[in-house]
Amino acid sequence: MSAEGVPTPNGVALRVRHLYVRARDRTILTDISIDIPDKEVTAVIGPSGCGKTTFIRSLNRMTETTQGLTVQGSVLYRGQEIYSPSVAPVLVRQRIGMVFQRPTVFPISVYENVAFGLRLEHQPEDRIEQEVQHSLVRAGVWEEVKNDLDRPALSLSGGQQQRICIARALAVRPRILLMDEPTASLDPVSTQRVEATLEELSQEISIVMVTHSIAQAARASTRTAYLYQGRLIEEGSTEELFERPKQKLTEEYVTGRFG
Amino acid sequence: MTAGAEGLGEEAPALTYASVSGRTRRRLIFDRFIPWLLPLAFVVVLFPLFDMIFWVAQKAVPTFTLATLTETQVGFGGGLYSMILGTLVLIAIGTAIATGIGMAAGFYTAEYAPRPVATFGRLAGNILAGVPAIVLGYFGYYLLVLYTNWGFTTLAGGIVLGIFMTPYVYRTTDLALTSVPPTQREAALAMGARPRQYLLRIAFPIALPTVLTGIFFAMALGLGEAAPIVYTAGWSSTPITGLMQPTSFLTGAIWLFYDLPPSEGTLLTLAFQAAFLLILIVLGLNVIVQLLSDRFRRRLQGLFE
Numbered sequence: 001m002s003a004e005g006v007p008t009p010n011g012v013a014l015r016v017r018h019l020y021v022r023a024r025d026r027t028i029l030t031d032i033s034i035d036i037p038d039k040e041v042t043a044v045i046g047p048s049g050c051g052k053t054t055f056i057r058s059l060n061r062m063t064e065t066t067q068g069l070t071v072q073g074s075v076l077y078r079g080q081e082i083y084s085p086s087v088a089p090v091l092v093r094q095r096i097g098m099v100f101q102r103p104t105v106f107p108i109s110v111y112e113n114v115a116f117g118l119r120l121e122h123q124p125e126d127r128i129e130q131e132v133q134h135s136l137v138r139a140g141v142w143e144e145v146k147n148d149l150d151r152p153a154l155s156l157s158g159g160q161q162q163r164i165c166i167a168r169a170l171a172v173r174p175r176i177l178l179m180d181e182p183t184a185s186l187d188p189v190s191t192q193r194v195e196a197t198l199e200e201l202s203q204e205i206s207i208v209m210v211t212h213s214i215a216q217a218a219r220a221s222t223r224t225a226y227l228y229q230g231r232l233i234e235e236g237s238t239e240e241l242f243e244r245p246k247q248k249l250t251e252e253y254v255t256g257r258f259g
Numbered sequence: 260m261t262a263g264a265e266g267l268g269e270e271a272p273a274l275t276y277a278s279v280s281g282r283t284r285r286r287l288i289f290d291r292f293i294p295w296l297l298p299l300a301f302v303v304v305l306f307p308l309f310d311m312i313f314w315v316a317q318k319a320v321p322t323f324t325l326a327t328l329t330e331t332q333v334g335f336g337g338g339l340y341s342m343i344l345g346t347l348v349l350i351a352i353g354t355a356i357a358t359g360i361g362m363a364a365g366f367y368t369a370e371y372a373p374r375p376v377a378t379f380g381r382l383a384g385n386i387l388a389g390v391p392a393i394v395l396g397y398f399g400y401y402l403l404v405l406y407t408n409w410g411f412t413t414l415a416g417g418i419v420l421g422i423f424m425t426p427y428v429y430r431t432t433d434l435a436l437t438s439v440p441p442t443q444r445e446a447a448l449a450m451g452a453r454p455r456q457y458l459l460r461i462a463f464p465i466a467l468p469t470v471l472t473g474i475f476f477a478m479a480l481g482l483g484e485a486a487p488i489v490y491t492a493g494w495s496s497t498p499i500t501g502l503m504q505p506t507s508f509l510t511g512a513i514w515l516f517y518d519l520p521p522s523e524g525t526l527l528t529l530a531f532q533a534a535f536l537l538i539l540i541v542l543g544l545n546v547i548v549q550l551l552s553d554r555f556r557r558r559l560q561g562l563f564e
């Protein structure tokens with residue numbers, strides 16, 4: 001059963017096998033097995049409460065920062081079991097970054113926000129400066145903030161803040177970026193910018209994005225996973241899943257006839 | 260009427276006070292007075308306060324000179340120098356102890372302690388804050404004066420004052436840290452920060468204004484206490500030169516001199532001057548707290564939405 005030590009094939013960023021997440025009195029995720037491909041955007045869709053957030057949080061060991069959740073099963077990251085007792089969760093999270101639904105900038109300057117992870121790694125200042133700029137460019141927000149790097153990040157607009165958060169996550173050069181409804185609090189223009197950013201980023205890294213918008217999944221992802229009541233109902237190429245869903249449940253959801 | 264004119268065929272909507280009756284009307288009218296009740300309560304509370312400050316100032320200011328601050332009380336004359344010195348040293352020791360222990364305990368219960376331990380810690384803090392100061396005084400007297408054979412010392416007074424102040428610093432630190440939005444913690448941990456790094460780099464700067472307010476509040480309370488110090492630091496009119504000596508202090512002057520017979524009126528004046536000085540210091544602390552929290556609030560604007 002245990003896949004520990006088994007090398008993940010090329011092109012697979014994360015190999016999830018028989019993943020269960022349980023709360024005290026109930027099972028939130030049941031027997032999830034999926035390969036998250038490298039250098040692609042995987043959308044995670046499904047009705048509210050089906051376990052999307054819990055799923056992506058279990059991919060970088062954020063689940064255990066919430067009291068009362070237990071994880072069972074295997075998540076392999078480039079051949080390494082991230083739930084192995086010898087693995088430090090802190091190091092996992094440095095490589096598998098996360099962006100939340102609502103912008104969560106720290107109450108410090110724009111520059112220091114993006115530099116946060118680099119400072120944790122005690123990077124030299126010139127390297128930090130370079131990475132901050134590079135990350136802001138990659139997150140598609142450099143032009144808007146390049147003259148305001150010393151401004152408190154909290155004084156920016158919601159859309160700008162969210163892209164600062166993306167830049168902050170990118171600055172430590174994660175190989176995988178987990179995003180929980182990253183555009184849920186953004187206007188259409190900002191949403192478009194973030195989506196464009198994702199497409200560009202997916203040339204280099206693997207992205208897993210939870211979204212409530214079927215349209216966004218169709219636009220911005222190449223693979224889609226459909227979760228329903230804590231189970232993975234179907235996953236595959238976005239095009240296929242939307243046009244020729246194999247499961248009735250999936251079809252009902254993607255055609256909006258969900259009831 | 261216009262409703263009818265618009266062809267809706269309904270009665271004119273009831274919008275005026277006159278158009279409703281009985282309870283509804285009384286309630287609507289009462290609601291309009293509510294905003295004025297609070298200012299009224301303020302006046303009722305603040306009047307005695309200002310009256311007291313005015314009364315103290317009236318007795319203290321006419322004779323208040325530089326010498327009041329710089330001269331030592333000898334017999335019926337002199338100033339408050341030894342008491343000011345004693346109070347400063349006592350409050351410095353107390354603040355150091357309360358800040359050290361209170362902040363460490365606050366950090367612990369807010370971030371590290373398992374839930375039952377945290378609940379117990381908070382309960383203990385509340386109980387300690389509720390212990391009457393005079394009980395702490397007796398406790399200090401038995402432990403630090405008699406048991407240690409120190410006799411009355413400034414150090415013992417400072418320690419007891421520190422114990423008195425600790426729960427206030429502890430509670431505000433704990434509260435300030437636990438009320439940092441949990442999303443900040445999530446975001447920091449998701450960046451690979453360790454809990455200690457989250458505490459020091461994110462949570463503490465956010466909590467700092469509240470913690471500072473708690474420290475200044477504890478200082479203001481400590482400055483106003485006499486009972487715990489009288490039983491531990493004793494009393495000595497000469498300015499201290501070391502921590503292992505008894506000392507005089509401002510609240511002690513009020514406590515000891517206020518009840519003296521009128522023949523010793525100069526000492527009564529000293530009591531009023533000590534009270535006046537304490538009021539000034541406490542007001543000063545409050546102004547500092549206000550200025551600080553205004554500045555910090557501007558920095559954190561938008562975080563707590």
Ligand SMILES: Nc1ncnc2c1ncn2[C@@H]1O[C@H](COP(=O)(O)OP(=O)(O)OP(=O)(O)O)[C@@H](O)[C@H]1O
Pocket residue numbers: 023024028046047048049050051052053054055066067068069
């Ligand atoms: N810490 C927890 N303890 C107990 N139950 C939890 C916990 N976290 C989540 N759940 C439950 O697990 C289920 C899945 O939650 P999750 O947040 O993953 O759903 P979601 O798909 O992200 O929903 P949404 O689309 O509304 O964000 C929900 O029913 C929720 O109540």
Ligand SMILES: [Mg+2]
Pocket residue numbers: 052053054180
């Ligand atoms: Mg969710």
